[in-house]
Amino acid sequence: MAINKDFFKKVLNLNSLEGEPNAKSGDEAEAAPAPETVVCKGCKRTIAKDEFQRRLYVCPRCGRHMSFPPRERVLALADEGSFVEFDAGLVGKNILDFPGYDSKLDEMRDKTGEPEGVVTGRITISGCPTAIFAMNPDFIMGSMGAAVGEKIARLFDYATAERLPVIGFTVSGGARMHEGMLSLMQMAKVSGAVNRHSEAGGLYIAVLTDPTCGGVTASFAMQADILVAEPKALIAFAGPRVIEQTIHKKLPDGFQSAEFLLEHGFLDTIIPRQRQRAGLYRLLSLHRREDGSYGRA
Amino acid sequence: MAERKDLTAYERVLLARDKDRPTGMKFIDGLFTDFVELHGDRRYGDDPAVVGGIARLAGRPVTVICIEKGSDVREHIKRNFGMAHPEGYRKSLRLMRQAEKFGRPVICLVDTSGAYCGMGAEERGQGQAIAENIIGMLSLRTPTVSIITGEGGSGGALALACADRVWMLENAAYSVITPEGCASILWKDAEKKAEAAEALGLTAEKLAELGIVDRVIPEQSDDWDMTMSALRDALAGEVSKLCEYDEERLLAERYYKYRNMGVNGQDW
Numbered sequence: 179m180a181i182n183k184d185f186f187k188k189v190l191n192l193n194s195l196e197g198e199p200n201a202k203s204g205d206e207a208e209a210a211p212a213p214e215t216v217v218c219k220g221c222k223r224t225i226a227k228d229e230f231q232r233r234l235y236v237c238p239r240c241g242r243h244m245s246f247p248p249r250e251r252v253l254a255l256a257d258e259g260s261f262v263e264f265d266a267g268l269v270g271k272n273i274l275d276f277p278g279y280d281s282k283l284d285e286m287r288d289k290t291g292e293p294e295g296v297v298t299g300r301i302t303i304s305g306c307p308t309a310i311f312a313m314n315p316d317f318i319m320g321s322m323g324a325a326v327g328e329k330i331a332r333l334f335d336y337a338t339a340e341r342l343p344v345i346g347f348t349v350s351g352g353a354r355m356h357e358g359m360l361s362l363m364q365m366a367k368v369s370g371a372v373n374r375h376s377e378a379g380g381l382y383i384a385v386l387t388d389p390t391c392g393g394v395t396a397s398f399a400m401q402a403d404i405l406v407a408e409p410k411a412l413i414a415f416a417g418p419r420v421i422e423q424t425i426h427k428k429l430p431d432g433f434q435s436a437e438f439l440l441e442h443g444f445l446d447t448i449i450p451r452q453r454q455r456a457g458l459y460r461l462l463s464l465h466r467r468e469d470g471s472y473g474r475a
Numbered sequence: 476m477a478e479r480k481d482l483t484a485y486e487r488v489l490l491a492r493d494k495d496r497p498t499g500m501k502f503i504d505g506l507f508t509d510f511v512e513l514h515g516d517r518r519y520g521d522d523p524a525v526v527g528g529i530a531r532l533a534g535r536p537v538t539v540i541c542i543e544k545g546s547d548v549r550e551h552i553k554r555n556f557g558m559a560h561p562e563g564y565r566k567s568l569r570l571m572r573q574a575e576k577f578g579r580p581v582i583c584l585v586d587t588s589g590a591y592c593g594m595g596a597e598e599r600g601q602g603q604a605i606a607e608n609i610i611g612m613l614s615l616r617t618p619t620v621s622i623i624t625g626e627g628g629s630g631g632a633l634a635l636a637c638a639d640r641v642w643m644l645e646n647a648a649y650s651v652i653t654p655e656g657c658a659s660i661l662w663k664d665a666e667k668k669a670e671a672a673e674a675l676g677l678t679a680e681k682l683a684e685l686g687i688v689d690r691v692i693p694e695q696s697d698d699w700d701m702t703m704s705a706l707r708d709a710l711a712g713e714v715s716k717l718c719e720y721d722e723e724r725l726l727a728e729r730y731y732k733y734r735n736m737g738v739n740g741q742d743w
Contacts, residue, residue: 265743273685273740274676278661324737331734353629353651355661358676359687362629362651363736366637369609370733377614393651395602396590396630401610415602415630416592424592434597444600 218242234451243388243408243451248297248312251347255455256301263299265332270294270325279356282318290316295326298333300342303455306462309337312347319351322394327364330398334371341473343381343462348399352392365397372401379474381465383458391417404461405445407436484672488654490646491625497699499541500526502584502624505703506710507532507539515566519599522563524555527570532582533711538574540567540635541584558591561604564634568611575617580714583621583635590631605634612637613733618717618725620710623647639717639729643679643688650677686739
């Protein structure tokens, strides 16, 4: 399977957000296609794709936070060269022989250039080491199958053993129904690993991004010590359409938005993407002792 | 009726939802004595869809929690058709912690189409309540047994089923999504519900094969007294066994039980 290597070149560090794009090599300049554009889902205006990427997939006009490919997200947050990926080859199989799932997986791997729905590893942020996971909104809607659960659980196990914090970016439609109950059980599996990490004194910061729904909300997204969200992210157990079908009423604007959850006491804070590197660094450093270790003495 | 072992997955779903199937409180009556119901989550309210309290199982005090759908129209409405709000999950966690304090085993009886999908439930943190229950059950320092008696509807069922032992009645159905929902999302056709039920692997037999369910409880055709009395004996035996475990073993076995979910058959 072909993993797209281009994102390594495209991604800019958050620190250089307002700066010039990385100098391109001759090869890349030649290969550059005609300027591509994207339409903002918020204000519907057309934006040049490279500007959009440079701004971390945030609309420069209305500030809408669009979906952020997980590998680019991790690289944008990490100190340059610090990202070490874990379990890159860990992929799920169609254990239930669910009709159409094999071809769906192939299609997703082609489309996203990623073998599974989450990227895990370790990075440093301004020198602070942390374990990190970022879910993939484009991989069957960020759904959680056995491989996604296993990668995240292993990350927590690693962080527990190494006494590292975990930063987790969630985005998910919920369980991956092609894996039936094995998918639901990942909620319990990851929760067990989160619990062990927590009981050992580990810090877990979840960053809930648009949309975080279903079984992910009802497990590890909500189990963090510190709950951060991106502006206007939809955060729900049942998504708006399901609720509207249940109650036969239209939901008010902003229902289940990050701002709504903050107001109702279910989030600690909202941090826009451009400030996440600084914000997460500050949270990590507040939990780090002088000798560089984290957690209970 | 066909031989029960020949039923299709969807026929079992229909049996799991059958209006004549005993609901949670009937199981409490059939399995326990001296039940004292305890109300409220001490946070917001009392959810009638979740019934909990203290009772005796073959003489031993236990904490018992069930999801109750109600058995007539008035009760269906009162119990919200067994679809719990966050208060229900928070009440159950409160009762589990109380059980831990007094060294009582916890028995959960699960029969729900799912956690309620409404505005109030979302405003009061349905996802957070379920997430906290899952972690709460995984770390509870007392033995736990959950029995799926009818419908096991996704996260709303799992919130009461992260137990040392998960048992399932022969014709119960435990699923990540309803077959109708799955068929309409994946195949844009809710009528393909029977195929979806088959594909989802939601029967007790299949889930036992996958290691998600530890024991399948046979149903004695329609003789519920007999079914319950056999279940009571089996449950009392299992609880006695779990009560012999020291706390560390109990927690470690429970952790690995869930940590290994979905690992079988994979290449990693």
